[in-house]
Amino acid sequence: VARDSSGAVLPGVTVEAASPALIEKVRSVVTDGGGQYKIIDLRPGTYTVTFSLPGYLDETHIVRFLAPGAQTGIDATMRAAQATVSGSVTDGVNALAGVSVEISDGRTARTTATASSPLGSYSFADVEPGTYTLSYQLPGFGTQVIIVPVGAGEALARDIVLTRTG
Numbered sequence: 001v002a003r004d005s006s007g008a009v010l011p012g013v014t015v016e017a018a019s020p021a022l023i024e025k026v027r028s029v030v031t032d033g034g035g036q037y038k039i040i041d042l043r044p045g046t047y048t049v050t051f052s053l054p055g056y057l058d059e060t061h062i063v064r065f066l067a068p069g070a071q072t073g074i075d076a077t078m079r080a081a082q083a084t085v086s087g088s089v090t091d092g093v094n095a096l097a098g099v100s101v102e103i104s105d106g107r108t109a110r111t112t113a114t115a116s117s118p119l120g121s122y123s124f125a126d127v128e129p130g131t132y133t134l135s136y137q138l139p140g141f142g143t144q145v146i147i148v149p150v151g152a153g154e155a156l157a158r159d160i161v162l163t164r165t166g
Helices: none
Strands: 002-004 014-018 026-030 045-052 059-065 076-078 083-090 100-104 109-113 121-127 130-137 144-150 155-157
Touching (some): 083 130, 100 121, 109 121
Parallel strands (some): 002 076, 083 155
Antiparallel strands (some): 014 026, 083 121, 100 130, 130 144
């Protein structure tokens, strides 16, 4: 059975069994709606079994089958791939250094400041999939707040223009 880290079943996971014992060298199937799969007619030998699904990190197991038709259950708990959220902040013409940029999912917040090289850029790595609030603040400029959905493994880019106040 293939599951995600919360324990929910994952349909559509590609499961590949690779071994020199196979004439075709690799045999693959896809998990059904219940996360179940079955690879039939595996000959005795050592197999590399890999579970893969877009948006998740691959999971690999090394398994040895000692007899023809031997059955074993190889379960996978797949972790979502981490995302990156980055971008730049300008005043519409010039890049702005020192802007406070915060990313929050409502439980945890992380803050960084835009860089001076490359000017106005920011980046958050290792972001879990979910919905986040991004807020941008710099004295003398209005605060900008946006809500962004972040997908597993995504490299999300958000460029922002801050408006001068007063």
